[in-house]
Amino acid sequence: MSAELLVHVIDDDEAVRDSLEWVFETAEIPVRSYVSAVAFLEELGPEPSGCIVTDVRMPDMSGLDLLHALRDRGVQIPVIVITGHGDVPLAVEAMRAGAQDFLEKPFEEARLLASVQRAFEYDAGRPVSKEQSDARERIARLSQRERQVLKRLVNGQANKTVAWELGISARTVEVYRAKLMEKMEAGAFADLVRMALQAGDIEA
Numbered sequence: 001m002s003a004e005l006l007v008h009v010i011d012d013d014e015a016v017r018d019s020l021e022w023v024f025e026t027a028e029i030p031v032r033s034y035v036s037a038v039a040f041l042e043e044l045g046p047e048p049s050g051c052i053v054t055d056v057r058m059p060d061m062s063g064l065d066l067l068h069a070l071r072d073r074g075v076q077i078p079v080i081v082i083t084g085h086g087d088v089p090l091a092v093e094a095m096r097a098g099a100q101d102f103l104e105k106p107f108e109e110a111r112l113l114a115s116v117q118r119a120f121e122y123d124a125g126r127p128v129s130k131e132q133s134d135a136r137e138r139i140a141r142l143s144q145r146e147r148q149v150l151k152r153l154v155n156g157q158a159n160k161t162v163a164w165e166l167g168i169s170a171r172t173v174e175v176y177r178a179k180l181m182e183k184m185e186a187g188a189f190a191d192l193v194r195m196a197l198q199a200g201d202i203e204a
Helices: 014-026 037-043 063-073 089-095 109-122 130-140 145-152 159-166 170-183 189-199
Strands: 009-010 031-034 051-055 079-083 102-106
Touching: 009 014, 009 037, 014 031, 014 109, 031 037, 037 063, 051 063, 051 109, 063 079, 063 089, 079 089, 079 109, 089 102, 089 189, 102 109, 102 159, 130 189, 145 159, 145 170, 145 189, 159 170, 170 189
Parallel strands: 009 031, 009 051, 051 079, 079 102
Antiparallel strands: none
């Protein structure tokens, strides 16, 4: 791991910051933490290296607001967003705003470290496309109706709304959702959303 690559942890919860710092220090990854996105931006240099790990829900400036601020400044640094249960729609919005990945709490340390490793490789100019390729291959195996359901679920539509738009029952949407989880090899709905976003636009 290159010593110049640094993980910037942003969270208003001191316990979370301490926990994340411990994870990275144990893995011998340089880390610096900030109490807020505002505090991070105040110390932001012209060409920051490494990646950002930020909570999505914070006072004053959210993780989503941070993404917009970075884009406005022309700063290109991989951002990993941490979300709480039920924040998947926010995570979708964050990835569309430029986040590289999102992790839903609670997440395993190995998952976090793997995501940071991919961010470091991206920052070093070596984009890793295997996950994107895998996601596209899995989506290619879906039926047209399954892709239609997936696209709407990723857009945050409720089962009843999807059912109404496609002219099917809400129960049928639930069946499709279960099939999508199985075919896409998703352990959780957040994983399904992540893979769909990594694959890019879903032709339906």
